Amino acid sequence: MHFGVDYYPEHWPEERWETDARLMREMGVEVVRLAEFAWHKLEPSMGEFDFSWLERALSVLDSQGIKAILGTPTAAPPAWLAESTPEILPVDSRGTVMGFGGRHHVCHSSAAYRSRVEGIVRAMARRFKGDGKVIGWQIDNELGNSQKELCHCESCARAFRAWLRRRYGTIDELNRRWGTVFWSQTYDSFDQVPTPRATPNAHGPSLLLDWRRFRSDLLAEFLEFQAGILREEVPGVFITHNMMGFADQVDYFRMGRSLDFVSHDQYVTGFWERSGDYRPHRYAANLDLMAALKRRSFWIMEQQAGQTGWEILGPDPEPGQLALWAAQSVAHGADAVVFFRWRSCTVGTEQFWHGILPHSGVPGRRYCELKSFISSLRPVMDEFEGALSEAEAAILFSYDEEWALGIQRQHPELDYVEQVLAYYKAFHDRNVPVDFVGEDGDFGRYKLLVAPLMYLCDQALASKLSDYAKRGGALVLTMRSGVKNADNVCMSDAPLPGALLGEALGIEIPEYDCLRMRSETIAFEGKNYSGSKWLDVVELKGARAAASCVGGRHAGCPAITEADFHDGKTYYVATEPDDALLDAFVGRALADAGVAPIGETPRGVELVRRRTDASDYVFALNHSSEARSVDAPPSWKKIVGESILGPRSFSVYRIDR
Ligand code: GAL
Numbered sequence: 001m002h003f004g005v006d007y008y009p010e011h012w013p014e015e016r017w018e019t020d021a022r023l024m025r026e027m028g029v030e031v032v033r034l035a036e037f038a039w040h041k042l043e044p045s046m047g048e049f050d051f052s053w054l055e056r057a058l059s060v061l062d063s064q065g066i067k068a069i070l071g072t073p074t075a076a077p078p079a080w081l082a083e084s085t086p087e088i089l090p091v092d093s094r095g096t097v098m099g100f101g102g103r104h105h106v107c108h109s110s111a112a113y114r115s116r117v118e119g120i121v122r123a124m125a126r127r128f129k130g131d132g133k134v135i136g137w138q139i140d141n142e143l144g145n146s147q148k149e150l151c152h153c154e155s156c157a158r159a160f161r162a163w164l165r166r167r168y169g170t171i172d173e174l175n176r177r178w179g180t181v182f183w184s185q186t187y188d189s190f191d192q193v194p195t196p197r198a199t200p201n202a203h204g205p206s207l208l209l210d211w212r213r214f215r216s217d218l219l220a221e222f223l224e225f226q227a228g229i230l231r232e233e234v235p236g237v238f239i240t241h242n243m244m245g246f247a248d249q250v251d252y253f254r255m256g257r258s259l260d261f262v263s264h265d266q267y268v269t270g271f272w273e274r275s276g277d278y279r280p281h282r283y284a285a286n287l288d289l290m291a292a293l294k295r296r297s298f299w300i301m302e303q304q305a306g307q308t309g310w311e312i313l314g315p316d317p318e319p320g321q322l323a324l325w326a327a328q329s330v331a332h333g334a335d336a337v338v339f340f341r342w343r344s345c346t347v348g349t350e351q352f353w354h355g356i357l358p359h360s361g362v363p364g365r366r367y368c369e370l371k372s373f374i375s376s377l378r379p380v381m382d383e384f385e386g387a388l389s390e391a392e393a394a395i396l397f398s399y400d401e402e403w404a405l406g407i408q409r410q411h412p413e414l415d416y417v418e419q420v421l422a423y424y425k426a427f428h429d430r431n432v433p434v435d436f437v438g439e440d441g442d443f444g445r446y447k448l449l450v451a452p453l454m455y456l457c458d459q460a461l462a463s464k465l466s467d468y469a470k471r472g473g474a475l476v477l478t479m480r481s482g483v484k485n486a487d488n489v490c491m492s493d494a495p496l497p498g499a500l501l502g503e504a505l506g507i508e509i510p511e512y513d514c515l516r517m518r519s520e521t522i523a524f525e526g527k528n529y530s531g532s533k534w535l536d537v538v539e540l541k542g543a544r545a546a547a548s549c550v551g552g553r554h555a556g557c558p559a560i561t562e563a564d565f566h567d568g569k570t571y572y573v574a575t576e577p578d579d580a581l582l583d584a585f586v587g588r589a590l591a592d593a594g595v596a597p598i599g600e601t602p603r604g605v606e607l608v609r610r611r612t613d614a615s616d617y618v619f620a621l622n623h624s625s626e627a628r629s630v631d632a633p634p635s636w637k638k639i640v641g642e643s644i645l646g647p648r649s650f651s652v653y654r655i656d657r
Contacts (some may be wrong), residue, residue, distance in 0.1 A: 004029055004030060004066075006034070028374035030065070035070050039076050040079070049124075054070075070128060076104075087107075091152045094197070107155060108151070135237065137234065142242055143241065144249030167210070175187060193207070216399065224258045271311075287329055296388070305354070323373035323650075332608055333387075389611060392448065394450070395420060396443075410480060411516070426586035430586070431601060447594060451475065451477055453480050456483075471568065475504070520549045534576060535574055544561065627644055
């Protein structure tokens with residue numbers, strides 16, 4: 001299975017289904033995902049199931065050779081459920097019970113909700129068990145999408161306290177580690193610990209970070225709960241979930257553990273975009289994060305298939321872009337691409353989130369473009385199935401850092417993910433494959449590791465990083481490293497960045513400056529650049545200054561340092577470098593570490609690799625609106641596309657070893 005569509009037969013008259021299935025087959029569709037919002041159609045009243053329409057839809061699809069992935073419909077609880085058990089409705093931080101409507105109007109800790117979830121998932125799984133038309137399951141839909149700041153109901157408060165009890169054991173330990181002596185926050189029992197409801201003033205950072213962890217765990221555990229039911233009822237059939245790239249509500253590393261493989265929803269341009277916002281490295285980074293979660297290839301469960309938007313619309317994708325973006329997904333490790341959605345809806349919230357077919361159902365430009373895309377790529381998809389880029393460089397990505405820095409941003413515009421993506425861009429612009437790796441990941445497989453903003457960095461993590469460099473790795477750390485421990489409390493046993501990191505980096509940071517009013521001029525390799533947002537005022541304790549501040553209060557202060565450390569090398573970037581400085585510095589670190597690019601390309605052309613035992617498959621993706629040529633060495637055999645890349649087009653090369 002390589003190509004598919006998200007299909008909602010329940011939105012259309014049954015007489016249309018055969019036409020849909022035929023058009024799908026003609027375009028090369030092999031699989032559909034369906035039913036993930038159809039709870040009411042599947043269980044019209046509590047305990048009364050009706051799977052007949054779904055069975056008929058599956059048969060019509062099967063008659064054209066199309067298989068199905070069933071979504072558990074738990075993201076759209078029906079009105080009868082909210083009416084009979086109103087306690088399933090979520091409560092916001094002001095204590096307001098949110099109403100029925102839209103989707104995900106639920107509290108994920110609610111026992112009543114879980115029991116109905118179990119009812120529908122088990123019944124559905126039993127009905128479709130052994131049905132050869134169903135090849136896999138998607139649990140719920142984009143968990144975390146609607147859960148920001150939720151939920152503060154009594155059930156969640158109880159679950160949060162139980163979570164804290166497991167983490168801290170006793171209330172005295174929690175008080176000690178959170179430092180609740182500050183502002184008389186000391187709790188006499190776990191029952192007094194609040195969820196962070198609206199208060200006249202700010203909650204403490206330790207409580208806020210644990211709240212984020214708890215909420216992430218709750219959603220991951222909700223997914224595990226459903227996975228458990230499916231594993232019992234339909235063993236051997238794959239289970240996945242559609243994630244959302246750098247969404248911040250759930251630790252996707254954890255969530256990935258209970259899935260056979262992860263899936264991702266890739267929307268490139270949308271109503272959220274401003275002009276000039278087209279940034280291919282960001283779409284690439286989403287995909288590379290997905291590959292990192294289980295270190296394996298993944299599916300795209302929703303790939304943009306048209307103009308998007310609910311109320312305000314994004315731009316209409318340019319001719320070629322839908323295919324190009326889908327090719328980018330495959331290039332970065334997708335083994336299957338399912339387009340969202342088959343046909344634009346005439347009803348409901350998403351009337352203007354366009355599908356492959358327009359509202360009229362008459363195949364047009366998008367249908368033709370994607371049909372020809374599928375026929376060009378399908379013949380080679382099996383060759384690199386399962387393969388990833390096998391990068392030699394990595395960027396550490398941590399939800400803890402993201403959450404902690406979201407709670408105390410330091411500088412109003414400092415954003416953890418943006419910072420991670422700025423480093424990612426420097427690799428991407430040079431066509432150097434770079435993985436993301438979690439804190440638990442295997443750093444040792446990489447020659448170069450960039451760990452931006454290691455703000456929470458307890459002893460264990462600091463020694464893992466330092467050991468990595470000791471054993472020969474090249475380690476780049478950046479500003480605000482080693483500030484806090486895992487309880488979100490400032491460390492005080494040594495000057496910043498802490499004893500272990502300080503030794504590895506050969507520096508000490510006695511002071512720091514939040515660059516609110518100005519930026520710093522930074523000299524690096526004979527040229528001037530700028531640094532903004534932050535400056536760690538570094539003292540050299542064995543390291544060398546590779547870049548320094550020019551003029552102003554911090555004149556002469558090292559802005560980038562480098563040091564030899566046992567068999568490896570360490571760097572510290574003490575500010576937020578502008579793009580050009582970041583590019584120059586990453587270029588230097590790559591050269592030092594001996595990490596080479598896939599190749600050089602003209603502006604706007606991205607090179608991505610999937611490496612199998614026998615060959616490298618290199619995708620050349622022209623994101624620009626002009627024709628570009630790729631200087632392919634003779635060993636590169638073109639297997640898809642043209643050597644001169646037309647505007648927004650792609651080609652694929654095979655390089656045999
Ligand atoms: C995704 C979601 C789909 C659909 C789409 C367009 O985030 O998974 O169900 O809502 O966006 O809004």
